[in-house]
Amino acid sequence: MSESQQPYRVLARKYRPQRFADLIGQDAMVQTLANAIARERLAHAFLLTGVRGVGKTSTARLIAKALNCVGPDGQGGPTIDPCGVCEPCRAIAEGRHIDVIEIDAASHNGVDDVREISEAVRYAAVSARYKIYIIDEVHMLSKAAFNAVLKTLEEPPAHVKFLLATTEVQKIPVTVLSRCQRFDLKRIPAEKLADHFARVVEAEQVEAEPEALQLIARAAEGSARDGLSILDQAIAHGGPVVSADQVRDMLGLSDRGAVRRLFGLLLAGDAPGVLGALRDQYDLGVEPSTVFIGLLEAVHGVTRAKAGGGQDPALSMEEREAHADWAGRLGFATLHRLWQLLLKGHAEVQAAALPIEAAEMALLRVVHASTMPDPGELARRLVNGEVTAVPAQAAPPEAAPADAPAPMLARPTPPADFPALVEVVNARRPLLGQQLHDFVGLVRYAPPELVVRPTGPLPAEFARDLGALLRSIYEMRWDVSIADGPAEPSLLDKQKSAENAARDAILATPVVKAAFEAFAEAELVDYTPPEPGFAARSA
Template identity: 65%
Template structure:
């Protein structure tokens, strides 16, 4: 009689790391732990925090193995490379070691559960070097449970170690955090996940396209467990077809409701070109293919983000990125300014939130994209302020029907602020209130000859003033300026001029016969500010 087949184990469990060398993306933590173990500087409590699926509980179990491993010959001590062959290593890996206790705080939240631990820690380990308590999702313990644990957590017996794991470290009391050695497990980069998935499919004897694995890695959002679950589903989806199993990018997109990169690029191109009818038709075509409206909005946001990073000079090469895509991103980065890119991002972000909460997702998606398209043809606040100052709306006609890229360009014939006061007013109108205030209060003009400007700073002027001023000048006026700080003779700041004018006005009022007589008759009287303002206006 043949043995019954072993039940299938999902990939997320089958490929759980069995040693620190298999724990991907957490090299800094592994190095810190290794140094601590080698030097005998072991904390009595560890706290692992991070998003789901990055290896918090797996790390806790590996630490338990590392601290209790005795080696194949039974003579070994704590090590960052547990053998996996001795009885403690095997028992911990199989979850049956009597001295390694795992507790799920989500289902054991009360003070009574913690009291059992407090009572048990007084007794020495039965067969291991350390008695270890692993508490998963520790943030779900009640306030009373945390308080009951504090004293034991601060001064536990030498044979006890506490290992905590949580996805919401902000909910863990500071009194507990201060008693633990904390490790923040990072999101695993998509490139590293894709490489890991390549090894998994090879071990599973399944063929997969590199682009398919890259899509799964991106969808995992830094979580190895989520990625392996998606890969499990993709393999099952591929096995539905006749012939050898092959996980393709098209299958993954269909399974996840994703749009391919080429379609998203075409959508963004139509959006920037202002092709309303073609844009709506392309959105409906993607919707008919099973692409979720939210996925469309997210794809456009990722594309705008990639263009912005490329414009900022960052290399954004990623697995599966074609030469065509890279060239198109570079072309957009060269044509679009930062201002329209930021505007596109904000509009798409607002549209994404609307689609996520909409009763009619596809309709909301279309309306959001139409808003993006038409908002892109509107002049930015700096241009509006310039048009208002010039008193003419004729130039606004040139913005009708323009794309988002065209909206970023200031008119070549734009008139620069004639006076320094006009420049400050342009900053107020352009939404640069802080810079306008600093120009008013803390800057003495040495020479103002647009687009050149030399100034003498006051001690109150922030150190980063010039770095913030130059891009703001270009944004507000549409022209690159030459600005320099100097120590030469300069006019008083506008604030100083206003204060001097107010003092002169006050002195003149006090010298008038009527006021002098009133002050002599009433020695304790004070000059009302309203009289000063009335005098100045008169």
């Protein structure tokens, strides 16, 4: 049969890895296997785990080829780079090798199926170096089947290797896990998938926009097989070029530009604009839950940009610039609140009998929440005295005449001296008050101006925080600055000086002096500083 008459093979099968070098994103596993083969330290059982489509079964077949390859000349041994041309390699690739047995545990999950394996392992391989059992979706075996295979799995004959593959490793008994060498196949990054798809479309002589391949890679969620299936569908969808718009229409994805516009309307609190933009997407066939996924991705991208976590290379330049702009204008508290509101909205839309109505209500909730103060900020302002809670009154006060002027509240007056100001600050913010008392020397106190010199360690935000607190207390702008040069001792130093002076006064009294002269080893402890004039009265 000529090549043109051969039945069409889908891309997921046509481009299945035939060498370890073709595996995408599994470098650590390949390196471990290469070292094990080179040092002849091969385990008797391997467990391959990972999400669907990352290459578990393909890896198992590659391991079978690596262990049974004899090279083009028929004299080769186990190798991490099987030749692909010898009879064992070709037979394994085509699924017809008599000594490489593939078993689907979903349909052969009983004790009898496992018993057949236990009986067959006693016989040597017919033509290969190793008899290899590839058991796919091994977690589907029954509990009795697992128990029946334990002994065989732990001590198989030297000519037998077991390769187990599963997507749900948590369902496998620990007794089985402990008997296998485990490899966790990673999700394939979107950028690597996009590069792989670019090579595929080039080999297929098909043109595709880079953005279209990035959309397919993102939709594949780390699965090469899923991505190739989507790419196959996109090529068959029609058109000389696989375009991004075509892929969005095919997958029902929201236009990312439309998502950015909707996100901007949410931040602006434009309720009519938000409802209109959502309806536009809905009329184009985009599911409401997909719109929420796009908004969640936008919040995540902005938060990553703000945290310095780097940008997704699959994002367009417009998206990166938009994320950087929003990251500079939005705080972490706002972004986290947006994430929680959108996540809750997404769950409501998925469970709602009326998805579009639920989406509108959820987005309106986000709009109205954007105009409310952040609870944490409001609590901080209450604690700092920047706002005052108004208690509810039991009865309304007597109505004042309409032309009566509004009562004016007297503005609090700053203290007359610096120590009194420290007492006020200490009552509101004890930590700030202690720093002002212990580690600051006064240069100038002329409310609303305060100039100090540090005498000890102070946080970088000390002047800013103190100025904000004084402004909230006295309802005026304070100029708090740090300066070098002559300054009074700190209040702590003054306090210590006063205590030392009082102690010296006590030691100078005749009675105490006589006591120290009579008792050479005496010392003054646990004394109370005297009242003013105590030394004079004692004299």
